[in-house]
Amino acid sequence: MKVLCITDKGYPIRGGGQITNxxxxxxxxxxxxxxxxxxxxxxxxxxxxxxxxxxxxxxxIYELKIMIREFKPDILISAMDTSxxxxxxxxxxxxxxIVYMHSFVYCPPNIKEKKKWKVxxxxxxxxxxxxxxxxxxxxxxxxxxxxxxxxxxxxxxxxPQVIYPEFIKSDMLVKKKSIAQGNYITGVCGYAYKGADIFxxxxxxxxxxxxxxxxxxxxxxxxxxxxxxxxxxxPFVSTKKFLKMSKxxxxxxxxxxxxxxxxxEAMANGIPTLASLTGGLKEIVNCSSLGVREFRNxxxxxxxxxxxxxxxxxxxxxxxxxxxxxxxxxxxxxxEQLNRLINTLIETKKPNFYGKKVIAFCGTTKEKTxxxxxxxxxxxxxxxxxxxxxxxxxxxxEFYNLPVDxxxxxxxxxNFNEVSLPDEGKFIAVRTWDFGKFPLNWxxxxxxxxxxxxxxxxxxxxxxxxxxxxxQKVKVIPLGIDENIFKHVGGKYHLPTEKxxxxxxxxxxxxxxxxxxxxxxxxxxxxxxxxxxLVIKDHSKDIFYxxxxxKKEILNLVNNKSYPExxxxxxxxxxxxxxxxxxxxxxxVFPYRAEGFSMTILEAMACGVPPIVPHFGACxxxxxxxxxxxxxxxxxxxxxxxxxxxxxxxFREEVEEVDFCEVPVDMLSSFLRKAFNTxxxxxxxxxxxxxxxxxxxxxxxxxxxxxKKHLENLxxxxxxxxxxxxxxxxxxxxKKFEIAKExxxxx
Numbered sequence: 001m002k003v004l005c006i007t008d009k010g011y012p013i014r015g016g017g018q019i020t021n022x023x024x025x026x027x028x029x030x031x032x033x034x035x036x037x038x039x040x041x042x043x044x045x046x047x048x049x050x051x052x053x054x055x056x057x058x059x060x061i062y063e064l065k066i067m068i069r070e071f072k073p074d075i076l077i078s079a080m081d082t083s084x085x086x087x088x089x090x091x092x093x094x095x096x097x098i099v100y101m102h103s104f105v106y107c108p109p110n111i112k113e114k115k116k117w118k119v120x121x122x123x124x125x126x127x128x129x130x131x132x133x134x135x136x137x138x139x140x141x142x143x144x145x146x147x148x149x150x151x152x153x154x155x156x157x158x159x160p161q162v163i164y165p166e167f168i169k170s171d172m173l174v175k176k177k178s179i180a181q182g183n184y185i186t187g188v189c190g191y192a193y194k195g196a197d198i199f200x201x202x203x204x205x206x207x208x209x210x211x212x213x214x215x216x217x218x219x220x221x222x223x224x225x226x227x228x229x230x231x232x233x234x235p236f237v238s239t240k241k242f243l244k245m246s247k248x249x250x251x252x253x254x255x256x257x258x259x260x261x262x263x264x265e266a267m268a269n270g271i272p273t274l275a276s277l278t279g280g281l282k283e284i285v286n287c288s289s290l291g292v293r294e295f296r297n298x299x300x301x302x303x304x305x306x307x308x309x310x311x312x313x314x315x316x317x318x319x320x321x322x323x324x325x326x327x328x329x330x331x332x333x334x335x336e337q338l339n340r341l342i343n344t345l346i347e348t349k350k351p352n353f354y355g356k357k358v359i360a361f362c363g364t365t366k367e368k369t370x371x372x373x374x375x376x377x378x379x380x381x382x383x384x385x386x387x388x389x390x391x392x393x394x395x396x397x398e399f400y401n402l403p404v405d406x407x408x409x410x411x412x413x414x415n416f417n418e419v420s421l422p423d424e425g426k427f428i429a430v431r432t433w434d435f436g437k438f439p440l441n442w443x444x445x446x447x448x449x450x451x452x453x454x455x456x457x458x459x460x461x462x463x464x465x466x467x468x469x470x471x472q473k474v475k476v477i478p479l480g481i482d483e484n485i486f487k488h489v490g491g492k493y494h495l496p497t498e499k500x501x502x503x504x505x506x507x508x509x510x511x512x513x514x515x516x517x518x519x520x521x522x523x524x525x526x527x528x529x530x531x532x533x534l535v536i537k538d539h540s541k542d543i544f545y546x547x548x549x550x551k552k553e554i555l556n557l558v559n560n561k562s563y564p565e566x567x568x569x570x571x572x573x574x575x576x577x578x579x580x581x582x583x584x585x586x587x588x589v590f591p592y593r594a595e596g597f598s599m600t601i602l603e604a605m606a607c608g609v610p611p612i613v614p615h616f617g618a619c620x621x622x623x624x625x626x627x628x629x630x631x632x633x634x635x636x637x638x639x640x641x642x643x644x645x646x647x648x649x650x651f652r653e654e655v656e657e658v659d660f661c662e663v664p665v666d667m668l669s670s671f672l673r674k675a676f677n678t679x680x681x682x683x684x685x686x687x688x689x690x691x692x693x694x695x696x697x698x699x700x701x702x703x704x705x706x707x708k709k710h711l712e713n714l715x716x717x718x719x720x721x722x723x724x725x726x727x728x729x730x731x732x733x734x735k736k737f738e739i740a741k742e743x744x745x746x747x
Contacts, residue, residue, distance in 0.1 A: 001034045003342065004073035006064065008080040010042035010057065012238075013050070014215070016261035017102035019239065020144070020165040021079055025053045027166055027335035028342075037071060039064065041082065043730035059727045061085050061424040062720060065403050068093065069353045074346050078138075081105055084130040085424075087137050088403045092389075094352050096345035098338075099138040101160065103258050106131050107152050117255035118192035129399040132156075137401070139345050142338075144259040145280030161341065165261055166334045172265045174244045182247035182271070184210050184232070185305070188262050190217030190225075195252025195276070200224055201298045202250070202305060203231050209309065214242045243269050248308055248315075251275035254296060260284055264329050267322030272308050272315045274301070284329075288321050359711070360391040360404045360425070363411030368539075368572070370599060371430075374479060375410055381704050396421045406711060408454075417441045426451040426720045430477070432460050432596030434512065436637070436659025438467040446473065449722040451714055454707075456597035457618035463659065475710045478621065479597050480700035481606045485575055488608025488691050492584040493577060499533035499565055501676055504585035504609065506578070506600040508539035509550040514591035514663060516550065519557060521591070521668035525676075526564040532676055535585055537578070538570040582607035586683065587675045591631070591668050594660040595619060602698055605690035610683055612671055616661040622698055627690035631671050633661035 005025055009018050018040075025036040029052040038050075042057035049055070058064040061082075068076075068089055077098045078086035083106060090097035101107070108125035109117060126134075135141060135152075141160035143149050149162050185206070189195040190213060200221070203211040211231045225231045234242065239262070243249070249266035251257070256279025263284050266273040275281045276295035285291040294300035307314050365376040375392075382390045391400050396407050397420065407421055410430035421427050429450045431442060438446075446453050446469050453469060454477045455461050465471045495502065503522070509515040515536075522534050536554060551570060557563045573581065582588075588604035588611035595618045601611050602622055613619045615630040623630065637659045675683075719727075 001032070001075075001342075001346070002071065002073040003028055003034050003036045003075055003077065004039065004068065004071060005037070005077040005079065006039045006082055006086050007078070008041045008082040010040050011046055011048070011055075013055075014238075016165070016259065017079055019171075020102065020261065021077075021100075022050050022053060023166040023168045023171070024077075024335060024338055026051045026168055027332060028339060029053055031332070031335060032339055037073070039067060043727065043734040059730065060723050061403065061422070062723055065089055065092075065424070066718065068095075072351065072353050074351065075342055081126070083138070084126055084134050085403070087134050088401060090139075091137055091401070092355055092358065092403055094349050094355070096139045096349045097137075098140050098142055098341065098345070099134055100163075101141065101143045101148060101152070101258075102165075106134055107148070107155055109255075118197075119255060127399060133399070133401060139348070140341060142341070145283055147256060147279045147283065148258050161337075163337045163341075164329060164334050165259055165264075166332070166338075167264065167268070167330050169268075169330060172239060172243070172268060174240060174269050182243075182245050184212035184245050185248045185250060186212040186214060186242060186246040187250045187252055188215045189213065189250070189252045190215055190221060190235075192218070192221075193253070193255040195250070195254050195295075196221045196225075198252045198254075198298050198301055199250065200228065200231075202301060203228050205302055206230075206305065206309070212242065212245060239265060243271060246271055248305070249273045250301070250305070251281060252295070252301070253278060253281060255279070257281045263290075264326050268326040268330060270319040270323050272318040273322050274304050274308070285325060288325060290318060290322055290325070356387055356389045357405045357711070358389045358391065358402045358425075359406045359408060360393050360396065360400060362393045362396045362407055362409040364394055364413060365392060367413070369412075371410055371412055377480075377700060378408075378704070378707070381700060385704075385708075395419075406714070417445060419445075421449075421722065423723065423726070424720075426714050426717075427722060428452045428454060428714075430454040432456060433463060434460075434594035434596050434660070435655070436463055436466075436594075437655070437657045438464055438469065439653035439655055441653060443468050448725065451717070451721050452710060454710070457595075457621050459618040459620070460596050475706075477706050477710070478698055478703055479599055479602070480698050480703040481599075481603055481694055482575070483606070483695050483699050486579055486582075486603050486606035486694070488583065488606075488687065490583060491580050493581040495533070495535060495567060495581075495584055497533045497565060497567060499531050501532045501587075502535055502585040503532070503587050503589050503672065503675075504535045504537065504582065504604065505589055506537040506582075506604070507590070507598075509536065509554060512593050512595075514593055515554075517591045517663055517665055517668060518589060519550070519553065520665045521663075521672055522566075523557070523563055524665065525669040525672040528562060528564050530564060530676075533565040533567060534589075535567045535581070536569065537573070537581060538568065578603070579607055582609050585609055587612060587629075589668075589672065589675075590614075590619070591663040592617070592619075593662055597621075602694055606694035606698075608687040608691050610686035610690055612668075612675060614661050614663050622693055624689075624693075627686050627693055629671060629675055629686075631663050631667055633663050635659075635661050 005021050013022050028034045029036045037054045040057045046057050075096050076090045079100045079102055083099045087097055114121055135156055135158050142163050143160045144165050146162055149160050152158050152160050187199045189199045207230055213225055213233045214237055225233050249271050251260055251263045253276045259280035263275045273290050274292055275285050277291040277293045292300055292304055361375050361379050363375045364372050379392050382388050404425040407425045408428045427450050453474050456479050461474050461476050464474045507513045526532050554568050558566050558568050582604050588609045590601050590611055590613050597618050601619050604611050612629040613623050614633045616633045640658050641656045643654050
């Protein structure tokens with residue numbers, strides 16, 4: 001039997017929750033011969049042994065997943081702040097899970113309670129979604145006191161199992177000649193909610209006594225404690241050592257302590273103990289003389305402490321009473337309870353450590369934008385893939401219920417420079433930039449944080465690399481068409497015209513798409529009397545083109561009797577309707593200045609409509625002289641260092657160069673005329689060649705095949721780039737802390 005316990009606390013093993021974890025694992029190993037491991041979050045790789053229990057550490061959740069897959073535990077026990085991550089991993093691998101609640105992390109105090117308990121108002125807790133996920137998806141919730149059981153039941157309607165913490169006598173019992181051997185009145189109370197104010201007041205009231213403060217301490221209190229001459233501060237010390245130094249232990253908790261392990265440890269050693277009658281502590285000391293009922297009143301503590309200091313008999317009575325109370329916690333019954341629970345749970349599931357990879361598509365699928373429709377398509381195709389589990393996230397920091405292997409971020413509605421990701425998963429950015437070299441901030445972020453950059457055309461790939469993005473990161477993922485919908489046979493959209501020859505433009509009517517050039521060239525090439533019509537299908541309600549479209553100018557030309565016939569469609573069309581619109585026309589015309597791919601050109605080709613396109617840029621991945629009419633262009637490649645607004649949402653980026661094209665009006669006019677006069681046979685040949693290219697090489701299945709290939713290549717690198725960088729930073733900071741700790745201890 002392999003038992004794995006996972007916590008968020010590092011080394012050394014200190015604090016009640018951590019000590020409880022190791023105590024359970026030691027007892028499970030000794031009594032039931034289980035193979036027990038403890039994994040802690042810690043920035044420095046360590047492997048230690050606590051008896052038969054192997055300790056290892058993980059530096060982030062991504063590494064933890066790999067370690068779980070390698071160890072292959074039969075059951076997971078999680079504690080502290082990591083439980084919502086651990087439960088996700090348990091769900092992925094189908095491992096039975098126990099969440100042991102040592103604290104208020106997953107049942108946090110409200111504002112009123114924080115003020116009453118003197119807990120920091122800025123303390124962070126898991127989100128409501130994370131909490132509810134743990135309570136719903138964990139196989140069993142265990143708490144360390146009946147107080148915590150009642151709190152969970154009242155707040156969330158759940159009924160957790162109560163298993164008191166386990167204790168190992170050899171780790172906590174001190175060999176002492178008498179209870180008076182210690183010299184200090186000890187408190188583990190470096191924070192207000194642990195009773196720091198009362199401890200300080202007592203030290204001032206009993207100046208002739210030596211006080212010992214152990215454990216972590218609020219920095220603001222640390223200054224006050226150090227000013228008090230009879231207080232010794234010792235943050236880095238084992239429980240056994242400070243108990244040996246103690247003649248009285250004070251458990252001054254001002255919040256309802258979930259359990260209060262130190263009280264049991266002190267009492268088991270026969271050390272006179274005083275504890276707040278609140279929370280789990282009330283269950284430990286009950287109605288004994290060790291409890292302080294008015295625990296928020298410093299005078300009540302002063303009176304109780306004075307009674308112990310002035311009377312040896314009172315100390316001996318307290319000691320005997322405490323030892324008797326502690327005995328019920330030292331009988332191994334908690335481990336036996338836990339063992340029964342483990343054996344019940346392992347019968348319910350059979351773990352699978354070779355499960356599906358989890359891919360999260362980050363970005364909206366609901367907007368009427370090109371990138372949103374791509375997200376929607378990728379998402380639905382991957383949902384049919386047997387080797388992947390798929391998540392759809394509006395942004396990568398919203399809650400998700402599985403551990404993610406790959407975050408594919410394709411979203412232009414949020415500032416890319418501000419995108420932050422969780423501590424797991426490879427980060428793939430899908431970014432296109434139509435005007436040449438990428439913005440400087442994008443280049444920096446992609447190089448420092450992204451594992452891959454996906455672009456849709458070789459033109460954008462060249463520009464990305466030219467910008468300074470590392471070439472090995474840049475992968476071309478072409479877009480695709482649904483070959484069952486975009487085809488050259490089928491019904492045709494009814495157009496209100498008697499003209500026989502029809503040009504079609506589909507896309508946002510903006511300068512980038514060259515709509516101004518098209519309108520001039522079309523008016524120059526034809527007269528109203530000729531048997532020709534231009535159909536413009538605008539991009540309805542696209543948030544990125546709000547206020548910059550040529551709608552007003554187009555409508556004026558529609559009503560202009562001296563202008564050749566023009567039909568303007570600015571309403572939403574279903575995919576099937578759009579396909580029939582393409583088929584109703586003869587030649588597409590797309591005189592763009594800049595494009596990252598241009599789905600509309602590919603769609604037109606797939607429907608048998610040969611396009612007129614610039615002999616430049618992205619479309620040349622699929623447009624050739626055999627299937628398209630390529631128009632010579634004027635290339636515009638200029639240094640333009642400055643900050644520019646990149647869309648109508650107000651995002652601005654620093655740009656140092658532009659590289660785009662412009663189709664001369666006269667040139668486009670002549671090519672429109674040439675297409676109008678081209679024989680049907682020639683147009684059919686181009687149509688047939690275009691259909692073949694689109695349907696053979698640019699289906700969505702081709703796009704997905706490329707995605708899967710590049711994801712597999714990413715798996716060669718164990719650790720995401722941003723996590724490698726973060727691990728280095730954590731290591732540096734930890735080393736600084738270790739140096740500071742040594743200086744503190746040698747003062």
